[in-house]
Amino acid sequence: MKTKEAASWLTTCGFIYFNRAVLSQVFSSIEAAIIYNTYSRFWVKFIKKKSLFSEGKYMSIARVSFATAALLSAVLSTGIHASPFNTIVMTGDDAGVGATTFEMFDRIDLNNHGQMVFQAIADDSAADDMKTYVNFYVDANGQKQLIDFDTNNADWFMTTTPLSGSGLYDHSYALPLYQSQINDHGTIAYIKLTEAWNGNQKNFDSTAAFEVKRKTVSDASSIVIASGNSGAAPDSNGQFTIGEYSIAGLFRLLHNNDVLYTPQLVNDEGSNKMGILRSTGSGIEKVFYEGDPAASNGNAGNIEGFVLRHDFPYIINANNDGDVILTHDFPGPYGTWRANVTVVDHVSKNLNAITRAGDPAPSFPEGHELDSGFRGYEGPVINDNGTMILQYTIQDGTNGSYAGYGLYMYKNEELITIATASYLDDIDSDFIALTAPVAHNQNDQFAFLGLNDTNASKLSLYIADETGYEQVAAIGDEAFGFSSIGYKYYEVPFERSWREQDFIRLNDNGMMVFYMSLINDENNIIHAMYSRDANGGLELIAYEGMEIEIAVGDAILTKTIDTFGYDSIDLNNQDLLAFGLNFEDGSSGIFTTVIPEPASGLMLLSVGAVGLMRRKRAS
Structure with a gap:
């Protein structure tokens, strides 16, 4: 880099850094990016010109070398730098119901326009066991709107046996506002439980009475279907009413605003079977019932064994x-x-x-x-x-x-x-x-885990399409971004028991976001979040122990990441990532960031994970 260019860089970066509080107000979209430096690297991400420049244009600031990053770190500050993470909500914020404030965040769903829904637990200062469970909508500018809430003293924490090799336990909340989703039209749908799950052990019998609710941002929620609706099961000769919903049930808001779901169907004798129903704009349609013919293309017999498994939804x-x-x-x-x-x-x-x-x-x-x-x-x-x-x-x-x-x-x-x-x-x-x-997109790509070393006990991460597969991260390799301090890939944390709560995300651009457990020679384990673009370029997004500055109200606060909010993560096709972070001071929040494309030829810090990629043709 020439001296004049370097000086220009320092001036530009210094201006942006010291005026970050003002700039964060100018670039208010949740797709806007902030400068980021965390010792290990320094980048300036693409800042979307929504207010000052023509719509859809970007100002690109190139990545600098590690040596320059270290110099800039010394020039701009003695320690922590502004993070690239846009704060959506933090614990302690007003939860919109009485005097309650947010206490914990749960599942996120993000559409391709930057709109989001999330679930949360809120509480007030009263000395009782009552909690408030809320669904919130967040628009593309970060403005929040309460969708629905329920206040009760039930225990919604579900336990189950840890699954071997997952790296994480399946213990998790299954809140009364359940499986909230938003599509690209801005339509929102979710399950609202009208009673608690029958027990706190996640198993075959974990069911509850429910309502399916659907709404747009500007309209009130409407009940699509509910437990006990008599005669609501089409093509059942009037014998079956709507029963309860399984904790492992399928619930899907479709592109055209229809809703798919799997209720129990109950007859007058109390026996039940499983069904798949579709609620349209004009009514309810049968998709499939247990006991229906197996197929119409030459296979005889009925499907007798259609069930929903708590350990394999x-x-x-x-x-x-x-x-x-x-x-x-x-x-x-x-x-x-x-x-x-x-x-x-x-x-x-x-x-x-x-x-x-x-x-x-x-x-x-x-x-x-x-x-x-x-x-x-x-x-x-x-x-x-x-x-x-x-x-x-x-x-x-x-x-x-x-x-x-x-x-x-x-x-x-x-x-x-x-x-x-x-x-x-x-x-x-x-x-x-x-x-x-473990993840898939709409362009026939998917991720999976594989073991190809008889001496290894944990599975590595791969991405594939119909032409074959490539290695993303190999267990035992030097961890990208951490090789200089001796950390290696140890395990791929994933989740296989809760629907729509996958820890690995793959969008239609081929961009993948995933967590990795890392280990050093002293057996210290930390977790990190990475992205991998369609060309195989890796980026380190965040890691446990990382110190960042985030906006909390009008203040800029320094916080240290304690753990990731594994139940709260999603990635859209604009490479916008929404995710949860838990901090060492006990606070937590939901954040967004736009994932940049790694600069060609400038993969910083480590190439250990990338260098071992191989391509295998499918047979």
């Missing part, structure tokens, strides 16, 4: 158009589903058989068959193109023994092999073990 899934994918019939091992996959087309209403247990297993030796799907993670999934990602346990059809796993993409009526896994010496495979998808 994704045995039924849907895309944003309303196509439903379900797995059914469960004589397999605990936590598995049989390789019986059926799709219900949202236009024709036909049930189409995709695979059946006993079908030949592509890319495995002759005689090997699709058997069942391994428990966990996000899959099976269907995206808006109708493309499906399916993972199966494979068995040797000659003797019924386990042979490995197959990860496939079903596209254009063809089952395409993405990767195979087996620990058997006589089977040529890509991995020793692999998972179903």
Whole structure:
């Protein structure tokens, strides 16, 4: 960098830094970015010119080298710098109901226009057990609006057995305003429980009476359906009314504002079965009931084993158009589903058989068959193109023994092999073990975890499409941004038990956000949040122990990140990330940031994680 250019840099950065409080008011959009420096690197992100410049234009300030960053750090301040994180809400803020203030934040849903809904727990100063549970809407300028609330003294914290290898426990709140969602029209839908879950152990029997509510920002909420509605189950000959909602249930707000959900259907004798209903603008439509014919394309029999599992909610899934994918019939091992996959087309209403247990297993030796799907993670999934990602346990059809796993993409009526896994010496495979998808987008990309080292006990992170897969972060590699202090990738934290609460996010641009556990030689473990762009470039977004300056009201406060709010994260197609942070002083909040594209040729600090990428062609 030339001397004149360097001086200009110092002047510009110094001006922005010392006037950041004023500038934060000018650039009030939650997509606006702030300067960021945290010892390990320095960037200036793209600042959107909403007020001062023509709409949609950007002022680009290039990234500087690590050495220059250190110099700027000394010039601009003796310690902490303004963070790139825009504050949406903090604990202690007014929660909009009486004298309550926010106490804790829960799930986030973010649309592609920067609008957001979040769930939270609020409380007042009264010495009682009552809590207020709120749903909030946040517009693209950061203005908040209360959607709904419920005040009660029930215990909404659900416990379950920790799942091996997940890195995190599944214990979590399942609040009475549940699974709140917002689509790109700004329509909001959510489940409102009218009684508490029947117990605090998350299991097969975790159900509650409910209402499905839907609203726009300008209109009041309307009840779409509720428990006890008699005659509301279409095509059931009047025998079934709407029962309760399962804690593992499917709930999906669609692109066209319809809502899909899976209630119990109860008859006069008290017996019940599962159903999938769709609420439209004009009424309620049946999608599928347990016991319906298995498929209309040549497969006889009925689907008898359609259930919702508390430990594997994704045995039924849907895309944003309303196509439903379900797995059914469960004589397999605990936590598995049989390789019986059926799709219900949202236009024709036909049930189409995709695979059946006993079908030949592509890319495995002759005689090997699709058997069942391994428990966990996000899959099976269907995206808006109708493309499906399916993972199966494979068995040797000659003797019924386990042979490995197959990860496939079903596209254009063809089952395409993405990767195979087996620990058997006589089977040529890509991995020793692999998972179903842990994230997917609408452009036929997805992320999964794989193990390819017999000496390793934890799975590494990969991204894939129909042409093959690439490694994102390998367990045991030097951690990007931390190699100089000896930290390595230790584990990929993920969540596989709560629907719509995935820790790994992948948008339609191929941008991925994920958490990593890191470990050093002294066995100290910290967690970090990374992004990976479509070209494989990594960025370190935040990490435990990182000191940042954030806006709290009119003040700029220095805070140290204690942990991430794992239950609160989402990423839209504008590369806008919304996420939760918990600080060492006991406060917490929800923040947004725009993820920048890594500068070409300027991957700072470490290339250990990027250098080991490999590409493998799918068979």
